[in-house]
Amino acid sequence: MDDRSGSVLVLTNPLDATADAVLRVLAERRVPVVRLDPGTDLHTGASLTAAYRTGGQRGTLRTVGRDVDLSVVRSVWVRRASPYEGPSELDGQDRRFAASQALWGAGGILASLPAAHYVNHPWANRAAEYKPTQLAAAQRFGFLVPDTVITNSEDEAREFVAAQACGAVYKPLWNTPYAVGGRPHAVWVREVDPADLTDAVSVCPHLFQAKVPKAFDARVTAVGNRLFGVRIDSPDLDWRRRQDRMTCTPIDVPEPVARSVAAYLGQLRLVYGAFDFAVTASGAWYFLESNPNGQWAWQPAGTTDAIAHALADQLQKGRDT
CATH class of the missing domain: 3.30.470.20 (ATP-grasp fold, B domain)
Incomplete structure (x- = not known):
């Protein structure tokens, strides 16, 4: 049994080249590393078990060829793991149910390892x-922050944009996947004019910022x-x-x-x-x-x-x- 005591657990997808740069450094230092993509690996051969009782907890991650004692994992690097989408052989509500249980079960286990140092903890991430949290924290801790409004009011948005002497920009609040004509389309930060604004602003909150x-x-x-x-x-x-x-x-x-x-x-x-x-x-x-x-x-x-x-x-x- 390879118990990999003191391993670094890296949660990411297999195509994450950025993670590879760090893993090469850890390999040179002979630091044991276990790489896991929980959104896919846990229904393609890997297994995860956690037990809780008065006075302590224990857990085991089993991947191909190795068992890892979760109680002594030294660090967890939360990188770019695949989303929990459920096994591909399921469909409809069964797949959604499995995905939800994996998120709240496996995700909860991996976020609660007793001895681990998280970079970063997934809940903190x-x-x-x-973005409202970011702006509030930035203002609180002394950063210069451009005048910003987040609103679903067309009138408030137009008034704010018109008041910016150097112009204003729009930026999405989240990098949501979007497609135009069936092709992926990125929503970049762009300049916005008061005349551009319509009642479409009321559909959801929009972030407008002084340029x-x-x-x-x-x-x-x-x-x-x-x-x-x-x-x-x-x-x-x-x-x-x-x-x-x-x-x-x-x-x-x-x-x-x-x-x-x-x-x-x-x-x-x-x-x-x-x-x-x-x-x-x-x-x-x-x-x-x-x-x-x-x-x-x-x-x-x-x-x-x-x-x-x-x-x-x-x-x-x-x-x-």
Whole structure:
């Protein structure tokens, strides 16, 4: 039996190349790692068991060729696991039922390992993904925040957009899958004019924000108390739209921004966060959003390697005692 005591458990899909960069570092350090995609692996051969009784709990993860004692897992890296969708051989309400039970059962077990250090805890990730939560925390901890309104009122939206001297932008509150003519379609941040607004705003909440007269964008990747900054120069309002046209160079993170990042992570119980800023010609850093599980391997090679090692450090050390 391979009990893999002190293993790092990585929850992600098999095509996650970003995770591979960290796993290579852990392999070089001879840190035992177990990779699991619970949304699919648990109905294609893997099994998960947890037992609870007065005075303690125990659990076992069984994958091909190994058994893992869940009570001594040192760290859990919550990356990009597949959604819980149920076995493909089921359909209709049976598949929905199985998917729901897997989410609340397996998801609950994997979020409650007694000795594990989470990067990040899945419940903290979910809470920190709400943009209103991000904006409220950013304002509370000293970031500069562009004037923003979230509303389903056409009148409120039009009044806000018309009042912005440098213009306004619309951005979705969540990266919801969307298709046009049967083809996937991304909803990018875009400029919006009062004349663009119709009663369609009433269908759901929309986020409108004052356009920052930026000189460039910046990404700050935070791993514990270590920060990695890059400057992003792009011809697009939303640099994610055409990443082949952007350039990235390392940049120092101003001390006030670093202090706000630390306070933000502490309040939201995060170990990792990817912070996006718009930086003006005068050097003002405006907070745009923070993704608690943002991608980072697109950055310059030196920055990517440093982030991979910082994450490996977090996963190797486990929970503070």
